[in-house]
Amino acid sequence: MTFKTLIFCFLLVGFSAPSHISTAVLSGIKQDNQAITQDATPREPKKAHLVVEGPTEIGCGNLVVISVEGSDASSFKWIVTPSNDNHLVIEGGKRIVFSSGTCGTYTFIVACSLGDTCDLAVHTLTVTGNEKPSVNSLTSQIALWCTDVNSLTKQQDALALAASFSRVASQMEDGDLESAVDMVAATSKSNKEALGENITKWEPFRNGLREHLRKMSNEGKLSDTASHVQTWNNIAIALREYSSSL
Secondary structure, eight states, X not given: OOHHHHHHHHHHHTOOOOTTSOHHHHHHHHHHHHHHHHHHSOOOOOOOBOOOBOOSEEEXXXXXXXXXXXXXXXXXXXXXXXXXXXXXXXXXXXXXXXXXXXXXXXXXXXXXXXXXXXXXXXXXEEXXXXXXXXXXXHHHHHHHHHHTOOOTTHHHHHHHHHHXXXXXXXXXXXXXXXXXXXXXXXXXXXXXXXXXXXXXXXXXXXXXXXXXXXXXXXXXXXXXXXXXXXXXXXXXXXXXXXXXXX
């Protein structure tokens, strides 16, 4: 048993310290005793706290990302009113991507939980400008596909891909690509040139888009050159919007 421990035991059982102990030693023992008492005090557990970040106004048809990444919470739940399909929750609920071609006011209600505590926040977004036709939530879908893209130059890559799809769309309009096979081959070649060595990192996006285009084709929405041109241009617009959110 150390000298300090012995003295502390004396204090606990009510003995008086020997007269030869200096005031400085007693003061140090008292400070140690206070520190032990403070350390023994149970700390209050963390409480859920929501921090919502995002713009309150955007142009019609533009992309917006609302984030709660700065919150102390382990799970999140979103509700958008009026209800629509133009939003997508990503990154485990920490971000929501939204785009609407209809002007008006949209309310985002988000709840979070941490342990036995919870918190709630409301974010209001106003969409202004000239109304634009919906792009079948393509902007939100592309944001989801791009979430798993692991590229240090993701923003520049997205812009390069947007330019690639616009370029192929122009070739379609000019009649340089006569069949669907030609369109696919030209797009593949153009995208590889745009991304270079990063082409493999964009596989999540390419897989998602491939399935989306296959579904459109099965539904008869890619029946002619005009529909392909419009779709390719919509992809380019969505990629530019995604790039601006990074």
